[in-house]
Amino acid sequence: MRIGIGYDSHRLVEGRKLILGGVDIPFEKGLTGHSDADVLSHAIIDSIIGALGMGDIGRHFPDTDLRWKDSSSIDLLKYIVGLTRSKGYEVFWIDSIIIAERPKLSPFINSMKDAISQSGIPSGLINIKSKTNEGMGFIGCGEGIAAYAVCLLRRIFSDAV
Numbered sequence: 001m002r003i004g005i006g007y008d009s010h011r012l013v014e015g016r017k018l019i020l021g022g023v024d025i026p027f028e029k030g031l032t033g034h035s036d037a038d039v040l041s042h043a044i045i046d047s048i049i050g051a052l053g054m055g056d057i058g059r060h061f062p063d064t065d066l067r068w069k070d071s072s073s074i075d076l077l078k079y080i081v082g083l084t085r086s087k088g089y090e091v092f093w094i095d096s097i098i099i100a101e102r103p104k105l106s107p108f109i110n111s112m113k114d115a116i117s118q119s120g121i122p123s124g125l126i127n128i129k130s131k132t133n134e135g136m137g138f139i140g141c142g143e144g145i146a147a148y149a150v151c152l153l154r155r156i157f158s159d160a161v
């Protein structure tokens with residue numbers, strides 16, 4: 001088994017959709033970034049890459065590569081799940097936290113799990129929590145949203161590289 005941790009944060013801006021866990025969340029602002037800026041999916045991706053010992057999300061999806069411009073982070077996650085399997089592992093558990101002052105995210109958590117499962121991770125292996133930052137820092141001031149994720153991988157076959 002292997003364990004990885006991931007983190008991501010993006011600034012909230014007007015004129016963008018708010019995509020979290022692959023779900024379009026109704027809100028007056030969205031997250032800015034090279035792709036759809038889905039901090040939850042990015043944190044999950046980063047945790048998987050970390051468990052594989054293969055660097056971080058920026059190494060695999062650099063913001064200088066136009067191929068990833070405006071990409072769906074669920075598609076990026078699907079790619080990483082495929083890479084994980086090619087290395088002889090599978091995702092065995094994801095635990096994650098989204099930290100946002102607004103909007104209230106708990107009504108969307110099951111939809112997020114369903115959307116993330118489209119990447120090949122069964123929804124029953126995904127836990128998502130939402131928290132506020134109690135008015136502190138850039139999150140508490142409503143300037144951005146962050147997410148953390150922990151991933152547990154298990155080996156699925158022994159002859160993998």
